[in-house]
Amino acid sequence: MTRSTTTSAPPPEGTPPPLSDDLREKLTRAPVAGLSAQLRARGLNDVHIDGLTPLHPEAKLIGTARTLRFVPHREDLFTAHGGGHNAQKRTFDTVRPGEVIVIEARGEKGAATLGDILAIRAHTNGAAGIVTDGGVRDVAAVRAAGIPVHCAGPHPAVLGRRHVPWDTDLTIACGGATVQPGDIVVGDADGVIVVPPALAEEVADATLAKEDEDAWIAARVAEGHPVDGLFPMNATWRAKFEAGDPR
CATH class of the missing domain: 3.50.30.40 (Ribonuclease E inhibitor RraA/RraA-like)
Structure with a gap:
């Protein structure tokens, strides 16, 4: 759809900047x-x-x-x-x-x-x-x-x-x-x-890091591992995750 060429009103005073x-x-x-x-x-x-x-x-x-x-x-x-x-x-x-x-x-x-x-x-x-x-x-x-x-x-x-x-x-x-x-x-x-807005960057980064962790856990569960000790990860599974060990 073609964008309007009509000029919009100026932003209200104090309007926060757009997202980067x-x-x-x-x-x-x-x-x-x-x-x-x-x-x-x-x-x-x-x-x-x-x-x-x-x-x-x-x-x-x-x-x-x-x-x-x-x-x-x-x-x-x-x-x-x-x-x-x-x-x-x-x-x-x-x-x-x-x-x-x-x-x-x-x-x-x-x-x-x-x-x-x-x-x-x-x-x-x-x-x-x-x-x-x-x-x-x-x-x-x-x-x-x-x-x-x-x-x-x-x-x-x-x-x-x-x-x-x-x-x-x-x-x-x-x-x-x-x-x-x-x-x-x-x-x-x-x-x-x-x-x-003040938390957005921090929360976005933490969410993406947790998504990577959850994807790794999901792959282990799909391989047949029980969730006990894996979700959430205990120390043994945490060490495997941080070492990049897929087993």
Whole structure:
């Protein structure tokens, strides 16, 4: 699909820098389950955006968070804030390459938070993905747009049935997790996780090292070795692993 040539708005003041190519490559290879384990080892247990389904489970989602918040529907507020170039449309119009739009919809599944037109707009702007704890309409067309999307499920109703698009670029709650602008968001078939930028390099390196270790253990189990003493490795197996001994 041809990228849009429309000039985007300048980034909000204080916007964190985009991911480096090196860190993005590491996170591409690091599974969400592995990142979860490494964050847990560092005391971070509440970094999972729960209750979502990927529309492209085979696609990796990696980017920095661009946040959008909906509040519960109220007729007078929707009249004042729901029409025109509202917060939802402004966010999709100004999302930048490498960003993931993360939407707080309070877990409300009774209305959509986006449809195909906005998914296409995000994709043409170079967005890395969309994460919403609300519904998505036009699901087949959104899937065909080619951008990774994780959502709470399909719903045919427009957002005005349950939501008022309210504000953007602030700390939000999505699927039970706190997400700040610039947080690193990673998703795959196992789910979506929020990685604090200050820990991202360390956690990515540790995850890849553990993946190498787990692959070695899996090969030994496939050879017929019992998991007792091997998973996790005792001192004997650890010495074999570190020596590169395949037996």
